[in-house]
Amino acid sequence: MQAVEFARKLASKLFFQHVLDEILFEDGNHLYRFLDDDPIVASQCHNIPRGIITVKPKSMTEIASRLRLMSYAMFEAYASEDGRHVDYRSIHGSEEFARYLRIVETLQRVEVWDLSREEKLAFFINLYNMMTIHAILVWGHPAGALERRKLFGEFKYVIGASTYSLSAIQNGILRGNQRPPYNLMKLFGAKDKRSKVALPYPEPLIHFVLVCGTRSGPALRCYSPGDIDKELMDAARNFLRSGGVLIDSTAKVAYASKILKWFSVDFGKNEAEILKHVSNYLDPADSQVLLDLLASSELKVIYQPYDWGLNC
Template sequence: MNNSGDVNYASIKSNIGELNKIVSIFEQSKPTKNWSKNDQLAFWINAYNVFTIKLITDNYPLKSIQNLAGGKTWDIKRIKINGTIYSLNDIENDIIRSRFKDARIHFALNCAAVSCPPLFNEAYRAEQLDSQLESQTKKFINNPKYQKLTSLKVTLSKIFDWYALDFGIKIDFLNKYSKIKIEYGATTVYNEYDWSLNDIKHK
């Protein structure tokens, strides 16, 4: 992975044994509600990202995750953790969004596309989770690749449109992290989402 969060899927595939070891650890884990909130959330964010990388690597080379299962790959139950089978959407929506209600997770989950928030270059950890999520959120919001912000007009990632309810009053959320003070009533438009694979090879 490079500093922009692009992934070297070819390299991962050539050393697939290392990824399979990590996948096996997640499959054998027993996450419960007795874990701390941060332990649970860090586990599920990491699981989502690891199994997304596994999905892409198993089907590599490809141009886009949307080429898999007719664009419905997020709904396929293929992820086994402690004997339960999940889809990526199960993990994101039924566990992470439903249980934890923290909008910052949208900048930690990576869907293997160019327009997705960059993949973090280390695992999320319970004891550092708040600072990690704060950092990822601030970086994404202030990165002109994803957002263009002025006081009177904001051009945003489609994430802010798709998950609008998660962010509450959008301007307040943006102003918490933005380097620019955005006025209430600022014009809002959304970027087209680039679903091309976030592959170093494609750069």
């Protein structure tokens, strides 16, 4: 009985788990495996270069704070002032990046499900943006749609004994487990432990802060739990007022970022609702023009070409 209790304690600390992730630990004919024996962890996860860390993990709050400070230092040193250009070549091999890698190694056995909404938003946004940089440095900038799908779906970290791809963070956690664009299935099934970490509903403003290494994406910034809602609104204003939505009142046309098309369900049920949502973040004059055109039912929306080139 003591052996069973000891094994349950190890399992609760995320050293190993049931192969089907159905039970914690029970005596009997059940199969378990250590975290670093999981084939997905071993082959696809990039924050376990030296195996599973056996020391007691730091608190999630402390790790998130360290990640935030390191991200801020890296962006200050290697991103342009407006956050639109990243010096990937200098990041690679830098001391800051080496320290970042040591920080994300400590995520393997953390307890992430107890974070507040604000903590989850700040942590996963910062992690997504740094993880994207990591993925590009390891795999290179994806040249086409298939390579992009691989980078966002197969480059993973272990966080709290579960594996997270960039897509899982964006669509599973931050979008409240919504289907990714052009996909039929949600990423997390009913029994998936990661669904407990997911936000209860999509946060549409994340699309103005998640940086996937492209020229048409948002500016690279660091986010904090204490100010996350203000920071999200500021990022939305910055993106939408800097070309994310352009209005030609004479032609009665709104030129909108493709992001608003791909993730339209997060902003509204139809195009009018989406643009009304967006109008909250435009300059007041542009917002009024947009609302007037919507009211007249004469507005045409054209989605801008998306530049997938690297934001270097």
